[in-house]
Amino acid sequence: MLTEWKKSVVEGQWSSVREEWAAERERLASAREERESKVKNVEINIGTTAAKFAAGLASLAVLQHQHQQQGMGNEDVVKGFHWSSGRGGFVTPAA
Secondary structure (H helix, E strand, O other): OHHHHHHHHHHHHHHHHHHHHHHHHHHHHHHHHHHHHHHHHHHHHHHHHHHHHHHHEEEEEEEEHOOOOOOHHHHHHHHOEEEEEOOOOOEEEEO
């Protein structure tokens, strides 16, 4: 009888441990799915941002090319402006 009691106590303890492990496995699986979802969203956002950045650079290159073809170098763009002598570097149209 004592052996049966010990056996039932030990089995009862192990069954609770098994239940805890099962619950922990479920929690970890859920956390892994959530993390993978967040990583995927970050990757998508980075890809979208990189595409927007590349499109912006392409637009700037087109504008630069157009200005160069029109004979407007950087010196022509700033010709009509007066640079202040102060440290702030304000640029105002020349009078």
